[in-house]
Every structure is written in structure tokens, then in C-alpha cells.
Amino acid sequence: MPITEPSGEDSGLLSRMDVRAKLLATGVCMMAVSAIQGIGPAVAALGFALALPLAAGIRLKSVMLRLMPANFFFLFLGLVLGLTYPGERVANVLRLSLDGLEMALRIALKGNTMLLIFIALVCTTSVPALSQGLRALGVPRKLTMLLALTHRQIFLVTGEFQKLHRAALARCFSPRCSLHVYKTFALLFGQTLLRSLARAERIHGAMLLRGFTGRFHILVPSVPAWRGAAFAALLGALPLLICLYDRWPP
Amino acid sequence: MTPQPFLGLRKARVRYPGADGPVLDDLDFTLHSGERVGLVGPIGSGKTTLLLSLVGLVPLNQGELVFQERVVRAKTDVAALRRAVGFVFQDPDDQLFSPTVLEDVAFGLLNLGCSQAEALDKSLAMLEDMHLAHLAQRQPNTLSGGQKRLVSLATVLVMRPKTLLLDEPTNDLDDRSRELVMGILQQSGCALVVASHDQALLDDLTDRRFSLRDPLGGWGVLLS
Amino acid sequence: MHIAEGVLSAPVLGAGAATAAFGIWLGLRRLEESRLILAAVLAATFFLGSLVHVPLGPGSVHLLLGGLAGLFLGWAAFPVIFIGLLLQAVLFQFGGLLVLGVNTCIMAVPAVLLGLLLRPVLNRGGRMALAAGFAAGTGAVLGMALLAAWALALTDQGFLAAARLIVVANLPVAAIEGIVTMFVVAFLRKTRPDLLTGSMGLERRGASC
Numbered sequence: 001m002p003i004t005e006p007s008g009e010d011s012g013l014l015s016r017m018d019v020r021a022k023l024l025a026t027g028v029c030m031m032a033v034s035a036i037q038g039i040g041p042a043v044a045a046l047g048f049a050l051a052l053p054l055a056a057g058i059r060l061k062s063v064m065l066r067l068m069p070a071n072f073f074f075l076f077l078g079l080v081l082g083l084t085y086p087g088e089r090v091a092n093v094l095r096l097s098l099d100g101l102e103m104a105l106r107i108a109l110k111g112n113t114m115l116l117i118f119i120a121l122v123c124t125t126s127v128p129a130l131s132q133g134l135r136a137l138g139v140p141r142k143l144t145m146l147l148a149l150t151h152r153q154i155f156l157v158t159g160e161f162q163k164l165h166r167a168a169l170a171r172c173f174s175p176r177c178s179l180h181v182y183k184t185f186a187l188l189f190g191q192t193l194l195r196s197l198a199r200a201e202r203i204h205g206a207m208l209l210r211g212f213t214g215r216f217h218i219l220v221p222s223v224p225a226w227r228g229a230a231f232a233a234l235l236g237a238l239p240l241l242i243c244l245y246d247r248w249p250p
Numbered sequence: 251m252t253p254q255p256f257l258g259l260r261k262a263r264v265r266y267p268g269a270d271g272p273v274l275d276d277l278d279f280t281l282h283s284g285e286r287v288g289l290v291g292p293i294g295s296g297k298t299t300l301l302l303s304l305v306g307l308v309p310l311n312q313g314e315l316v317f318q319e320r321v322v323r324a325k326t327d328v329a330a331l332r333r334a335v336g337f338v339f340q341d342p343d344d345q346l347f348s349p350t351v352l353e354d355v356a357f358g359l360l361n362l363g364c365s366q367a368e369a370l371d372k373s374l375a376m377l378e379d380m381h382l383a384h385l386a387q388r389q390p391n392t393l394s395g396g397q398k399r400l401v402s403l404a405t406v407l408v409m410r411p412k413t414l415l416l417d418e419p420t421n422d423l424d425d426r427s428r429e430l431v432m433g434i435l436q437q438s439g440c441a442l443v444v445a446s447h448d449q450a451l452l453d454d455l456t457d458r459r460f461s462l463r464d465p466l467g468g469w470g471v472l473l474s
Numbered sequence: 475m476h477i478a479e480g481v482l483s484a485p486v487l488g489a490g491a492a493t494a495a496f497g498i499w500l501g502l503r504r505l506e507e508s509r510l511i512l513a514a515v516l517a518a519t520f521f522l523g524s525l526v527h528v529p530l531g532p533g534s535v536h537l538l539l540g541g542l543a544g545l546f547l548g549w550a551a552f553p554v555i556f557i558g559l560l561l562q563a564v565l566f567q568f569g570g571l572l573v574l575g576v577n578t579c580i581m582a583v584p585a586v587l588l589g590l591l592l593r594p595v596l597n598r599g600g601r602m603a604l605a606a607g608f609a610a611g612t613g614a615v616l617g618m619a620l621l622a623a624w625a626l627a628l629t630d631q632g633f634l635a636a637a638r639l640i641v642v643a644n645l646p647v648a649a650i651e652g653i654v655t656m657f658v659v660a661f662l663r664k665t666r667p668d669l670l671t672g673s674m675g676l677e678r679r680g681a682s683c
Contacts, residue, residue: 026571027571030479030570030571030572031572033480034480034484034487034572035484066566066567067567069566069567069568070478070479070567070570073478074478076636077481077636080635080636080639081632081633081635081636083635084632084634084635084636085632086631086632099632100632103630103632107480107481108480109480110479110480111478111479111480111481111570112480113480114479114480114570114571114572115479115567115570118479118563118567118570118571119567122563122564122571123564123567126389127349127561127564128349128350128353128389130564131349140499140502142502142505142507142510142553143498143502143553143556143557145510146505146510146513146514146517146553146554146557147557147560147561148348148349149347149349149510149511149513149514150513150514150517150518150521150557150558150561151349151561152346152347152348152349152389152390152391152514153347153514153515153517153518154518154521154522154561155391156343156391156518157515157518157519157521157522158522158525161522161526175528175529175534176529177529177530177531179653181528181529182528182650182653182654182657183653183657185526185528185537185654186653186654186655186656186657186658186660186661187657187661188526189522189523189526189537189539189654189658190657190658190661190662190665191661192519192522193516193519193658193662194662194665194666196515196516196518196519197512197515197516197666197669197674199343199344199515200511200512200515200516202339202341202344203344203345203347203511203515204509204511204512205302205307205344206337206339206344206345206347207347207357207511208307208332209305209307209332209335209336209337210332210357210358210361210405210406210409211329211332211333211358211361211362211409212357212361212508213361213508214506214507214508215507215508216507216510217357217360217361218353218357218360219352219353219356219357219360219366219369219370219373220366347511347514
């Protein structure tokens with residue numbers, strides 16, 4: 001699977017927002033949505049969330065593609081819940097459970113809403129910016145550094161694996177369901193692991209040569225004022241209102 | 251004035267664990283101040299090992315590492331040596347580990363104790379000098395091979411080393427990037443040790459050659 | 475194995491996030507900052523596993539390699555798996571943000587526990603090492619499936635059938651993971667036996683020269 005990089009360079013409004021504000025808005029929006037119970041309010045929230053990726057300048061087709069894997073799961077859940085959920089049945093051949101179907105519908109609505117929010121607010125941020133944003137929000141330094149360093153290495157490691165895999169394919173390796181195939185995949189992975197260890201040694205050496213003493217001193221970007229804080233509050237307010245309306249209807 | 255010996259190995263022997271024989275054996279190598287040496291020899295003759303042992307990354311089994319006429323033993327000696335000697339790895343991906351180009355250029359400066367503002371200024375100036383300023387915020391994995399090579403040079407040059415060790419600096423570069431790299435090395439004013447198969451590069455860049463023996467026989471000899 | 479966003483109840487999500495935070499904290503404490511680049515390279519390598527699709531019947535499944543991560547990383551597998559899942563969410567929209575804690579626990583808890591349990595067996599080398607590899611690979615997937623099922627069942631009793639289905643569907647995956655993990659261990663036994671008896675060096679103190 002090719003790695004599609006969230007560029008953080010989309011022209012949309014949301015991609016230029018302060019990362020911290022985006023992360024906080026994501027948290028508030030998602031929690032509000034996750035607390036919604038009624039189908040009506042869930043539909044309203046989905047409507048709100050659908051507008052977000054468009055505001056972020058992401059194309060509709062790309063959004064739909066990204067929603068696909070989760071919706072396979074929701075479909076599976078709908079089938080299973082419809083067939084097995086306890087309670088009242090619809091009088092037809094399959095004797096589907098109404099409660100189960102409603103439950104599955106609610107999950108699918110909320111799940112898609114939350115994914116849309118995530119795609120619009122988090123996936124428009126590049127991983128380096130994301131790691132800086134998380135750091136600014138108080139996530140431990142070691143963890144955010146690990147995130148940024150790992151992201152950089154992923155491209156190298158997958159590159160190494162692809163080279164090995166291609167070489168195997170060129171020698172008539174065809175993935176079938178056999179012990180030989182599993183063994184080959186294990187060898188490819190094991191070889192990649194060894195190369196990774198060697199690379200880690202080389203990078204570590206290169207770092208020592210540039211004066212690394214065991215503690216990372218990283219360039220901290222000058223922290224801009226909380227631009228977009230108001231915008232983030234505004235973003236979070238709508239799902240919160242929907243959630244409040246859902247829980248305590250007037 | 252005759253140039254002073256700056257960095258060298260005396261009677262050096264390096265043998266990797268599990269290997270059949272030593273990679274370097276009874277090897278003497280001296281680099282004088284301001285000198286530019288080309289390191290030649292077939293694959294497996296120990297060019298990379300020699301470079302790595304010059305900065306203490308590969309420990310010697312026998313012999314001595316000498317820096318400014320002092321044998322390097324203590325950790326502080328190694329630190330002083332590494333401050334004066336820059337090293338450009340064969341694979342730029344081994345050098346560029348930071349999330350963005352700018353952060354990677356600043357990494358060494360921050361390790362040397364520069365303040366944030368100073369590191370930022372110097373890094374930006376370095377990128378500007380090398381006409382790489384437009385890449386400052388890019389992620390290294392989005393760069394081309396030539397750009398990666400230039401950036402990895404920048405990460406080392408920004409620390410103002412007196413001497414530069416380079417391992418195959420023009421490997422997999424197109425002609426244009428190769429010209430750029432050569433120009434930068436010419437202008438840097440650093441003493442150089444360049445391991446390369448690129449004869450034209452060595453002709454243009456270095457004063458003399460040091461050839462390493464074939465892994466099967468012969469000694470490292472000074473050609474001219 | 476990811477539980478999608480929007481499925482689990484708030485208490486389950488909260489408990490998952492808290493457990494994950496504790497596990498990550500423990501793992502980070504054992505991770506030397508000077509060896510962070512090694513951890514990152516290993517994290518990227520294990521992340522690669524989730525991109526590798528191996529054939530299973532008419533379809534294919536991607537590898538999880540949780541057992542292998544547990545064997546070689548111990549507690550450090552917790553933050554490493556968390557970072558992997560976070561990147562999967564950001565890059566591929568697998569899983570999500572609120573369920574990230576639960577998903578981390580589902581993968582990391584069996585991986586770390588099996589790793590701690592089987593590491594001494596792996597250290598003995600020989601055939602026992604291969605057995606440890608198989609057990610870690612299989613066990614980690616079974617543990618993940620059971621934890622995922624448990625999270626679903628805790629959310630709503632009506633999920634029980636779906637939870638059972640998830641466990642059953644993962645049985646063949648567990649077998650494949652066991653086989654692949656065993657072969658990786660066999661490969662390392664031949665090429666780098668020191669990795670089986672020693673450690674990956676994540677906890678080495680100070681910077682080496």
C-alpha cells in the first residue's frame with residue numbers, strides 16, 4: 001500500500017490553523033459526537049462534519065476513499081447486530097432485530113462523523129507539525145520525538161522492504177497460501193529488520209559525529225500566538241450544542 | 251612553513267568480529283593541515299573503515315589514532331576531534347533523521363551549545379549560502395537524491411569543521427548535482443579526505459592519492 | 475486489528491486510554507533517550523508489518539507482528555505500538571483518535587506480557603527459541619482478539635455475537651502470525667544469534683563512542 005503523505009500544504013482554510021487549536025477542537029468535537037444518542041442529532045452532526053473536509057480543501061473522492069475501510073466494519077457490524085441483537089424482531093424472513101439495526105445505524109453515523117472530523121482537522125497536518133503541536137500541548141518530549149523520528153524512518157524501511165520484495169518477485173515468487181510463501185515473507189521481514197538495525201547504528205554514528213551526547217536539543221519553533229483559538233472554539237461549539245440538545249432536549 | 255600533521259592513524263589494525271581477516275592492517279595514514287587527499291582502492295579494501303576509524307567510530311584493535319600530534323584516548327579528545335572533523339556519510343539517509351531539513355541542519359549547532367536563535371540564524375544562513383533556503387521546511391523524504399546529498403553536506407558544513415571526510419560524495423548524483431557538490435567542496439576551504447571511485451572528482455579536488463590495498467594482498471602505499 | 479471510532483462506550487474508551495497512558499509511561503521510562511533513534515527505526519520496521527499483506531485463503535491479511543515486538547522490545551513495545559497505531563490513524567485512517575487508547579491496549583498488552591513471559595525461553599536458543607517465536611506470534615493475536623471482544627462485550631451485551639465472530643475469524647490469522655514469527659526467529663538465529671540472547675540495546679546507558 002502506498003503511503004499517502006498528509007502534506008499539510010492543502011490550500012484550505014483548516015490547514016493553516018494553529019495545530020494546537022486544531023487538536024483541541026478535534027478532541028472537543030469528537031467527545032461531543034461520541035456522547036450523542038439520538039439518530040436525529042447524529043444525522044445533524046454528520047451534516048456538520050461533512051462540511052469540514054470541504055473547508056479543508058480535500059476532494060470529496062479522496063474523503064470517500066478514506067472512509068471505506070471503517071464502513072466495511074460498520075456494514076459487518078450492522079449485519080451481525082441485525083441478526084443477533086436481542087429484542088423485538090421485524091416480521092420478515094431474516095427476523096432482523098430493530099434495536100440492533102438502530103444501534104448499527106447510530107454507530108455508523110457517529111463513526112463516520114468522527115472520522116470526518118479527524119480527516120479534516122488532524123490529517124491535514126503534517127506529522128512533524130503534529131508532533132510539535134502535541135509537544136506544545138504537554139505530551140512528553142520523548143514520545144513526540146519518537147513520533148517524528150519514526151515517521152521519517154517509515155519511508156526508508158518500506159523502501160528497503162520493497163526492494164527486497166521486488167527482487168523476490170523478479171525471481172518468480174508468487175504469493176500463494178503455502179508454507180514456503182510464509183517463510184519467504186518472514187525472511188524478507190527479518191532481512192529488513194537486520195538492515196534497519198544496521199541503519200540505526202549508522203544514524204547513531206552520524207549523530208555522535210555531530211556532537212550528540214545522548215540528549216536531543218531540538219529546534220523549537222517560535223510559538224505563535226493562539227491564532228485560530230476563537231475559530232477552534234467556534235468549531236467545537238456546534239457539536240457541543242447538538243450533543244446538549246440530544247441529552248437535554250428543550 | 252611545512253604543514254603540520256593534523257589527523258592520522260599509526261600502525262592501525264581493524265578486524266570486524268566474525269570476519270576472516272583484518273580490514274586494515276599495520277596501516278599508517280597522515281593528513282596534514284589544509285591537505286586534500288583522495289582515498290582510492292577496490293570495494294572491500296577498507297575505505298569506509300579507514301574514514302570511520304579516523305573519527306573514532308570504528309575502534310582500532312591495534313595502533314593509535316592521532317589528532318594534532320596527540321594520541322586520542324580520552325572521551326574529551328574524541329569530542330575535540332569530532333568538533334574539528336566533519337563527516338559526510340555515503341548514504342544521506344543515514345545523516346538526515348530529523349523531521350525537517352532546517353531542524354537537521356540545526357541539530358549539530360544545538361549540540362555544540364548554540365542558543366536557539368543562533369542555531370536558527372546560522373542554519374538559515376547556511377541553507378541560503380548553498381541555495382537551499384527553499385527546502386528549509388521540507389521533510390527529507392520528499393527530497394531528490396541530489397538535494398539530500400546537498401542538505402547532508404549543509405548539516406556538516408554548518409558546524410564549520412576544519413576537515414571534511416567524505417565517503418563517495420558523488421555516488422548516484424546526476425551531473426548538475428555533482429557540479430554543485432564539487433563547487434561547494436572547492437569553496438569550503440576545508441582539508442579533505444575523499445573516498446571515491448570518481449577519478450575526475452579526485453583529479454579536480456585533491457592534491458594526492460592514498461591507495462588502499464586489494465583485500466587479497468599488498469600494503470597501503472602512498473602513490474604521489 | 476482496529477476497533478473503529480464510534481463503537482465503544484465512554485467508560486471503555488476512558489479505561490483504555492488510562493491503561494494505555496500508564497503502559498506508555500512505563501515503556502518510555504525504560505527507553506534511553508540516547509537510543510531513541512533505534513527505537514524509531516524499530517517502530518518503523520514493525521509499522522511496515524501492517525503494510526505487508528500475506529495471502530490467506532482467497533484473500534489476504536496484513537501482518538501484526540505484535541508478538542515479535544513484545545519479544546524484542548519488552549515494555550518499550552507499548553510506546554512503539556502506540557506510535558505505530560497513531561501513524562496508521564493519521565496516514566490511513568485506520569482506527570481513530572478516541573479509540574486509540576483501547577486499540578493500543580488491545581495490541582500492546584498481550585504483546586508485552588507474552589514478550590516478558592517468553593523472552594527467557596527465547597534466550598535459551600535452539601528449538602525452544604522457535605517454539606517461543608510461534609507461541610508469541612499466535613498468542614499475541616489470540617490475546618488481541620480476546621481483548622477486542624472483551625471491549626465490545628463491555629460496551630453492550632448485544633455485541634456478544636459480533637465479539638465471538640471476531641475471535642473465530644482471527645484463529646487462522648493467529649496461526650499465520652505464529653508461523654511467520656517463528657520463521658523470523660529462525661532467520662535471526664542463523665544471522666544474528668546475539669539478538670536472541672542479548673537485547674536490541676534500547677536500554678543501553680549513555681552514548682557509545
